[in-house]
Amino acid sequence: MIELEPLVDASRDTKVVGHSAQRIDGWEKVTGAARFADDLEFGPGLLHACIVESPHAHARILSIDTGAAEKVSGVVRVVTGKDFPYRFGLYMQDRHIFAQDRVRFVGEQVAAVIACDPKIAARAASLVQVEYEPLPIVLDPVQAIEPDAALLHPDLGAYPHVPWFFPRAATNIAHWRKIRKGSIVEGFREADLILEDTYRVPRYAHCAIEPHSMTGLFDAAGRLTVWSASQSPFTQRNLFAQALAPLGLSHKDVRVVTPYVGGGFGGKAGVSCEILAAALATAVQGQPVKVMWSRAQEFYNTYQRQGVVAKVKLGVKRDGSITALEHQLYWDAGAYVEYGANVVNAVGLSATGPYRIDNVSIDSVCCYTNLPPGGPYRGFGYSEFFFGLESHITRAAQAVNMDPVAFRRKNVIREGDTLAYGARMNPNGLEEAIRRTAAAIDWGTREHSEDPHKAIGKSLVLFWKAPAMPPNASSSAFLKFNEDASLNILISGMEIGQGLLTAMAQIASEILTVPVSKIRVETPDTDRNPYEWQTVASHVTWGCGNAVKNAATDARDQIFALVERACGIDRDSLYLEDEKVKSRFRPGWELPLRDFVISGIQVPDHTFKGGPIMGRGMFMPEFSSAESDPETGQGGHPNVHYTTGAGGIVLEIDRETGKATVLKAALAVDVGKAINPDLVNGQITGGLLQGLATALYEDMRFDEKGRLLNANFSDYKIPTALDIPGEVIPIIIETAQPDGPFGARGMGEHTMIPAAAMVANAIEDAVGVRLHSMPLTAEKIALA
Amino acid sequence: MKKVPIRFRLNGVDRDLEVAAADTLLEVLRDGLGIKSPKTGCDHGDCGACTVFLDDRTVRSCLVLAAEADGCDVVTLEGISRDPGPLLHELARHNSFQCGFCAPGVVLSAAELLRSKPHPTRQEIQEAIAGNLCRCTGYTPIIEGIEAASCADSCLNEASTRRRP
Numbered sequence: 018m019i020e021l022e023p024l025v026d027a028s029r030d031t032k033v034v035g036h037s038a039q040r041i042d043g044w045e046k047v048t049g050a051a052r053f054a055d056d057l058e059f060g061p062g063l064l065h066a067c068i069v070e071s072p073h074a075h076a077r078i079l080s081i082d083t084g085a086a087e088k089v090s091g092v093v094r095v096v097t098g099k100d101f102p103y104r105f106g107l108y109m110q111d112r113h114i115f116a117q118d119r120v121r122f123v124g125e126q127v128a129a130v131i132a133c134d135p136k137i138a139a140r141a142a143s144l145v146q147v148e149y150e151p152l153p154i155v156l157d158p159v160q161a162i163e164p165d166a167a168l169l170h171p172d173l174g175a176y177p178h179v180p181w182f183f184p185r186a187a188t189n190i191a192h193w194r195k196i197r198k199g200s201i202v203e204g205f206r207e208a209d210l211i212l213e214d215t216y217r218v219p220r221y222a223h224c225a226i227e228p229h230s231m232t233g234l235f236d237a238a239g240r241l242t243v244w245s246a247s248q249s250p251f252t253q254r255n256l257f258a259q260a261l262a263p264l265g266l267s268h269k270d271v272r273v274v275t276p277y278v279g280g281g282f283g284g285k286a287g288v289s290c291e292i293l294a295a296a297l298a299t300a301v302q303g304q305p306v307k308v309m310w311s312r313a314q315e316f317y318n319t320y321q322r323q324g325v326v327a328k329v330k331l332g333v334k335r336d337g338s339i340t341a342l343e344h345q346l347y348w349d350a351g352a353y354v355e356y357g358a359n360v361v362n363a364v365g366l367s368a369t370g371p372y373r374i375d376n377v378s379i380d381s382v383c384c385y386t387n388l389p390p391g392g393p394y395r396g397f398g399y400s401e402f403f404f405g406l407e408s409h410i411t412r413a414a415q416a417v418n419m420d421p422v423a424f425r426r427k428n429v430i431r432e433g434d435t436l437a438y439g440a441r442m443n444p445n446g447l448e449e450a451i452r453r454t455a456a457a458i459d460w461g462t463r464e465h466s467e468d469p470h471k472a473i474g475k476s477l478v479l480f481w482k483a484p485a486m487p488p489n490a491s492s493s494a495f496l497k498f499n500e501d502a503s504l505n506i507l508i509s510g511m512e513i514g515q516g517l518l519t520a521m522a523q524i525a526s527e528i529l530t531v532p533v534s535k536i537r538v539e540t541p542d543t544d545r546n547p548y549e550w551q552t553v554a555s556h557v558t559w560g561c562g563n564a565v566k567n568a569a570t571d572a573r574d575q576i577f578a579l580v581e582r583a584c585g586i587d588r589d590s591l592y593l594e595d596e597k598v599k600s601r602f603r604p605g606w607e608l609p610l611r612d613f614v615i616s617g618i619q620v621p622d623h624t625f626k627g628g629p630i631m632g633r634g635m636f637m638p639e640f641s642s643a644e645s646d647p648e649t650g651q652g653g654h655p656n657v658h659y660t661t662g663a664g665g666i667v668l669e670i671d672r673e674t675g676k677a678t679v680l681k682a683a684l685a686v687d688v689g690k691a692i693n694p695d696l697v698n699g700q701i702t703g704g705l706l707q708g709l710a711t712a713l714y715e716d717m718r719f720d721e722k723g724r725l726l727n728a729n730f731s732d733y734k735i736p737t738a739l740d741i742p743g744e745v746i747p748i749i750i751e752t753a754q755p756d757g758p759f760g761a762r763g764m765g766e767h768t769m770i771p772a773a774a775m776v777a778n779a780i781e782d783a784v785g786v787r788l789h790s791m792p793l794t795a796e797k798i799a800l801a
Numbered sequence: 802m803k804k805v806p807i808r809f810r811l812n813g814v815d816r817d818l819e820v821a822a823a824d825t826l827l828e829v830l831r832d833g834l835g836i837k838s839p840k841t842g843c844d845h846g847d848c849g850a851c852t853v854f855l856d857d858r859t860v861r862s863c864l865v866l867a868a869e870a871d872g873c874d875v876v877t878l879e880g881i882s883r884d885p886g887p888l889l890h891e892l893a894r895h896n897s898f899q900c901g902f903c904a905p906g907v908v909l910s911a912a913e914l915l916r917s918k919p920h921p922t923r924q925e926i927q928e929a930i931a932g933n934l935c936r937c938t939g940y941t942p943i944i945e946g947i948e949a950a951s952c953a954d955s956c957l958n959e960a961s962t963r964r965r966p
Binding site: 039040042043044045046047048049050051052053055056058223224225226227228277278279280281282309311312513514515516695696699702703704705706707729730731735736737738739741745 | 831835837838840841842843844845847848850877878879882885889892893894896897898899900901902903904905908926927928930931932933934935936937938939940941942943944
């Protein structure tokens with residue numbers, strides 16, 4: 018077992034942590050003062066790039082003629098793949114900055130025109146002549162792994178990748194995560210009933226309202242700075258430095274500055290189009306160059322949420338106990354999987370859902386297809402597999418005549434149970450989540466619509482998710498006191514809307530007793546701020562929170578050591594209260610922080626002791642390990658912990674039109690400790706709507722040539738203020754995470770994970786229609 | 802490209818400038834005048850992030866040519882937040898926004914609503930901001946912030962700063 022810090026913090030009364038507070042970035046955002054990447058000014062020397070894109074889903078590039086484009090007045094430079102023969106990728110290096118000899122999806126970048134004006138760049142880009150030889154394409158993940166399928170990456174076997182990926186050379190299988198636990202043969206033999214079916218999930222788009230915007234400057238002295246809308250400044254710096262190392266750049270020469278991000282949801286994680294700004298800057302040394310993605314490009318050339326075909330086979334006994342699960346998932350991972358393959362991996366580890374199942378076989382297969390690159394999207398594959406799994410769990414309950422909630426209670430995983438990959442389940446409040454969610458939707462009571470044409474159904478489903486990250490993903494924090502004992506905290510966790518800056522201020526405030534209103538936490542600059550792996554995986558409240566807590570504790574220790582040295586008071590007697598140092602030994606004595614945190618403490622000989630107090634903290638989950646037996650997945654500790662919960666819904670269906678109306682939705686999530694309950698509720702309300710939209714109507718549509726048909730907000734509808742549920746009931750469960758700051762664990766992604774299964778099961782409950790493919794549209798319900 | 806001379810009042814100050822005939826109001830505000838609160842979200846009038854007041858009504862500045870603003874009174878969030886009233890305070894107090902990218906557009910749509918209807922129903926609030934897409938919040942905290950502002954005294958402050966006497 019891992020050594021865990023004792024639960025001192027979680028049991029202690031807190032004054033700031035655990036209490037709702039106004040966001041520290043709230044006023045900036047309501048006044049319009051908040052600056053996003055596209056808002057930054059670079060002066061009249063700013064150049065603009067327009068990207069030449071592939072019209073083919075798969076083709077060989079025969080020639081590129083840039084002559085006409087170069088002659089356009091105002092064009093500074095035209096570049097192609099030949100200028101940047103460098104591969105990059107987060108977990109597997111399978112991408113180039115620009116296509117080299119072939120293109121693999123419609124919209125792939127082939128060349129770029131850099132000009133003094135965006136309109137000139139666009140006009141010149143249309144003059145770049147590219148000759149292609151079309152190649153056979155494959156768009157479906159199951160077809161992609163047939164022996165005669167068109168091969169996307171003949172060099173797959175040579176791509177560098179992390180040790181926990183298992184690509185198969187000379188196929189379209191980029192990674193195959195296998196989990197084998199117990200014996201499914203035995204498990205299915207024990208079963209009284211075996212239920213088998215296939216579920217399909219299409220691709221989805223993040224639809225952050227802020228498009229990607231990135232500006233690069235490679236100055237005359239060889240310094241590369243990129244300003245980008247990103248969840249991952251340090252990962253960007255690392256990948257830019259790696260990809261551009263042939264130009265003589267080292268990490269110290271690369272700087273990434275990331276202002277506020279106008280919505281991330283995974284779409285601004287890792288490195289996708291941002292590398293264009295880094296590369297293009299090196300082509301026009303001395304001048305800044307900006308790449309601004311259009312809304313259409315947001316849809317077709319950033320990461321997309323991957324589609325999946327999931328085959329679920331479940332064995333159950335008449336008493337409702339699950340005996341075996343076989344879960345095969347074929348992922349439509351797109352043309353490049355440098356990030357998306359880890360979504361596939363994460364699902365492979367966790368596709369049992371939060372159930373105790375002794376006999377498990379999971380195959381999560383990452384299939385190259387000629388569609389845009391798949392990648393991280395809020396939920397990281399869990400929304401996708403839970404649609405099938407939780408549909409199936411309800412059906413299994415019905416098949417043995419059990420109440421679906423009672424069936425879940427019977428099989429739910431508990432602390433200490435063995436996970437599919439062999440490690441142990443962490444403390445969790447699943448049972449409380451089930452109980453409170455059931456109460457919120459009045460489970461067990463059938464409701465009837467006043468309108469005879471409408472039927473009302475209910476459902477309750479479970480979810481879990483672990484942060485998917487390398488075992489050595491780390492966070493760090495600096496904390497600086499100012500003269501008035503206000504604080505600046507430097508971190509590189511990104512504020513992407515979730516409220517990280519506020520949560521970090523609350524954690525530091527709790528320890529140092531400096532009020533949140535006197536704490537400034539800003540978005541990072543990799544030159545000035547300490548390392549953070551990425552703001553993904555719902556892990557920064559936990560990881561960065563631990564780093565900030567450690568930095569604040571470090572500052573407090575320095576303060577106590579200084580007071581002991583300068584004032585002769587035993588440090589063990591010291592404590593902080595109301596921005597003052599006090600001593601249990603000397604009632605009435607106090608020393609305000611503002612008196613000494615910069616200037617030190619004057620001692621009787623008139624000299625000063627101390628100096629500026631600066632805290633330093635870092636965090637890495639030292640118990641984690643991603644390596645395990647490739648054939649069984651046993652042996653590692655790849656997931657640091659799971660956040661669990663339950664979602665419930667009351668759904669009204671129009672029997673004639675199939676239109677679904679969400680009357681009520683409840684979501685309980687075990688956050689360990691809500692650092693700021695109001696912001697937790699905000700995540701639940703927002704994530705649920707995002708999830709419900711994917712369940713009910715969002716859907717990326719491609720034609721038979723791999724062209725995206727709905728790359729705009731008119732044809733890809735996201736919810737408006739008129740599309741919200743009648744009522745949303747957020748439920749916060751707090752079963753402390755032993756190694757979390759004040760017991761906290763992440764919860765941002767989790768809020769959308771149960772949505773599709775909630776809707777699918779409620780539709781079935783209302784009108785008896787079982788849908789197997791998302792989205793669960795009115796059309797499908799009406800036609801069934 | 803042919804330039805057109807225009808004059809408009811921007812956040813209470815008269816501005817004379819030359820714009821290209823094809824320039825949108827959004828481009829001129831952001832790139833020419835450094836007014837950064839209206840955002841470029843879709844450039845097709847779908848998302849509402851570029852919302853500004855043109856005379857008395859909100860418009861998508863990505864769909865309005867700068868030349869059309871000649872002789873008009875243009876107010877952006879920069880003009881409103883100089884003298885913030887209950888609307889801004891309540892939206893901040895309710896943690897109404899997460900990433901905040903949609904906020905400038907939402908604030909203007911809400912200000913327009915409260916000016917014409919100081920005490921709107923929840924449905925009227927939802928309709929008023931239905932043209933402003935927000936991907937983060939699920940809208941409820943925004944609606945609650947606007948509701949709270951509508952209950953506050955002098956809820957018309959934001960709207961009334963639109964024009965300077």
